[in-house]
Amino acid sequence: MARSGRSMDWGFPRWRGYGSSRETAQVRICDRHNCNEPGNCPAPKSPNSRERWYFCEKHAAEYNKGWNYFEGLDKEEAEARARSEQRDNAGYAEAQHYGWAGSGDGSRSADEMRALEVLGLDPDATFEDVKKAWRARAKELHPDVRPGDEAAARAFQAAQVAYEVLRQAEERREWKG
Numbered sequence: 001m002a003r004s005g006r007s008m009d010w011g012f013p014r015w016r017g018y019g020s021s022r023e024t025a026q027v028r029i030c031d032r033h034n035c036n037e038p039g040n041c042p043a044p045k046s047p048n049s050r051e052r053w054y055f056c057e058k059h060a061a062e063y064n065k066g067w068n069y070f071e072g073l074d075k076e077e078a079e080a081r082a083r084s085e086q087r088d089n090a091g092y093a094e095a096q097h098y099g100w101a102g103s104g105d106g107s108r109s110a111d112e113m114r115a116l117e118v119l120g121l122d123p124d125a126t127f128e129d130v131k132k133a134w135r136a137r138a139k140e141l142h143p144d145v146r147p148g149d150e151a152a153a154r155a156f157q158a159a160q161v162a163y164e165v166l167r168q169a170e171e172r173r174e175w176k177g
Contacts, residue, residue, distance in 0.1 A: 030056040112169050115162035127170045134163040 030039035031053045039054030043063050055063055070078040108116075108123065116125060119133040139145070141156040 028054050030054065030059055032056070032059040035059060109169070111165050115165040118158050118162040119166075127166065130163065130166045130170075134159060 037056035041060035146152040
């Protein structure tokens with residue numbers, strides 16, 4: 001004679017779930033034909049409609065590929081909207097110095113980035129790398145080494161200016177730091 005209140009899990013409570021329900025979680029599948037990925041990116045079916053398609057990330061990017069934010073606006077209105085977007089989002093630029101990595105994280109100015117390009121360096125180059133690159137360029141392009149070569153003279157001057165920009169930026173960082 002078996003008791004009706006007895007469990008059939010043989011004393012192993014982990015064999016059953018912590019909750020008494022055994023319902024499955026609802027996962028919406030991508031609305032794109034033959035795609036079985038989860039559709040977690042809603043997209044409107046038509047303008048001003050509450051109906052939505054639900055795509056995976058890949059198909060949402062494909063759906064939005066040809067979308068033009070400034071469609072239907074004339075040139076002046078588009079420029080005004082672009083200016084207002086930049087103005088409204090300018091506050092995020094204040095936090096750009098909170099980076100994860102070295103100098104390539106947005107802490108260098110546009111002038112510093114152009115100077116690094118002139119010297120042929122990566123955005124995260126240290127000042128020691130800058131010194132080495134500048135010395136190598138100077139030895140290669142100096143007017144005493146290449147007398148009468150106008151292209152080498154211009155390249156030497158560009159390297160000189162790039163080094164000065166990076167040296168002054170490094171001094172400012174040391175002074176602040």
